[in-house]
Amino acid sequence: MSFTTKATITTFGGRLLKLSHPSKTTTTPMALNLYLPPAALVPTPTRVPLLIYLSGLTCSPENCTEKGFFQHRASQLGLALLWPDTSPRGLNLPGEKDAWDFGEAASFYIDATQEPFAGGYKMETYLTKELPEVLFGDEEFGEYLDKERVSITGHSMGGHGALTLYLKHRGLYKSVSAFAPIANPSQCPWGEKAFKGYLGEDREAWKAHDATELLGKCEKRDNVKMLVDVGTGDNFYKQGQLLPENLEKAAQEAGVEGFTLRYQEGYDHSYYFMASFADEHVEHAAKHLGLL
């Protein structure tokens, strides 16, 4: 078995597992939480689809597991949930803990090319290659999960992660959604700082990791199965860190289908926003995973 189980908790009729495993990609232990709904557990282990949730800056797998309430609708529909961590931890790299918006808990879910981060900050490879291989192949947990039916979602930096991993690895995920994503990181302070630190000064290289750039390159009538919610009371939206309007413009110019951006009146950037629409994002995934 690949995972160490730190806790097993009964919730919403299913089983929440707090796990850790040694990652070859990041060269560190990686924490993650996994929720198995009742449909996966009874009467015998049954493969159910999986929704991966990527967290925002400063978060661990715990925050959304406790406050996001994705379990509520996932339990009813028979969808497993996976909350990976936001970066490797424990590498003790110079500058890794100097800021809350760069380094530890702020990986931006890319493979860094710049030192000292290039060694372990390979979250794109970790999330799209190693973690699925280890999880779906695990003798304890693999039998509960259908590796052919996976969707992805995320919040803020994790919304950026979900949108870009989906667009970079078409076919790996059946659908994507995001809450308040950093939708055009090449053009906002958070993204510029992160991409410069992880990828270097060449702004052309950044475009391969920018949801707005990637969406703009989709083909006409491509069904992107993408749901995005942004609160109009979100201070980071107001400060120009999220730039959903650029994402929408790219979708329109490319002429893609299946793109939905909703501005939610008065909602902020917090888990109170996400919990309010968690049911709907689970349903969006469930629809594309054949559960609805």
Place this chain on the structure above:
Amino acid sequence: MSFTTKATITTFGGRLLKLSHPSKTTTTPMALNLYLPPAALVPTPTRVPLLIYLSGLTCSPENCTEKGFFQHRASQLGLALLWPDTSPRGLNLPGEKDAWDFGEAASFYIDATQEPFAGGYKMETYLTKELPEVLFGDEEFGEYLDKERVSITGHSMGGHGALTLYLKHRGLYKSVSAFAPIANPSQCPWGEKAFKGYLGEDREAWKAHDATELLGKCEKRDNVKMLVDVGTGDNFYKQGQLLPENLEKAAQEAGVEGFTLRYQEGYDHSYYFMASFADEHVEHAAKHLGLL
């Protein structure tokens, strides 16, 4: 206006308010959170029923507001929610902060008679007299709340609080429910420590604040409108701190109606347990408040 508003947050279509007010009863500022569902807000302020939630040991109003998930169903049904604090804070009494299960954040929702707590630890009077008077009479928030339709619930120490305030003040609340309540505090270590410290050595005096004792004195066929959930994986249940079997025995011996105790297989004492059944406890209250 009686309250200072520290935050206003849009969530589940309604408004979450983080409030504080000076209490004459406790002689301290008292924090509380209030959730107004959409039905209270549109098109003009409309009076809706209220469910009061009392928190457990060590908690503030924040824990359950973030992790309890009561807003989900309350929003749909049109029920306001109120999370008071677990004790006065800032009195700086000797011994007040020496333990996590006595003193600050551990009031047990009674009026203390023993010094040094008798001065400010008067949570029963605060919750049943002062807070309703101030809240329902408030010119800003009063017009959203129907003071004739109030129910109460709580967790652990707050479950004890909900059950006892309901049974001591019949008519004040339309129904009661509890998650993993300290159901017979006179007979468990947590309760014995608290009652000795707040009420003194006379065990006879403790009975007036013990849900099992109070339920045992109800009249035959009295409909107590009481729902209690306890997880079978709850370590505090296993350690004999909760004693729901004594509550059930008292209900049976008294011959009351409307008493439901459910053992939930595998659930622990955490917010993961409460969130799983929050919808159902909100529905229990809503039924007795005329919303279902």
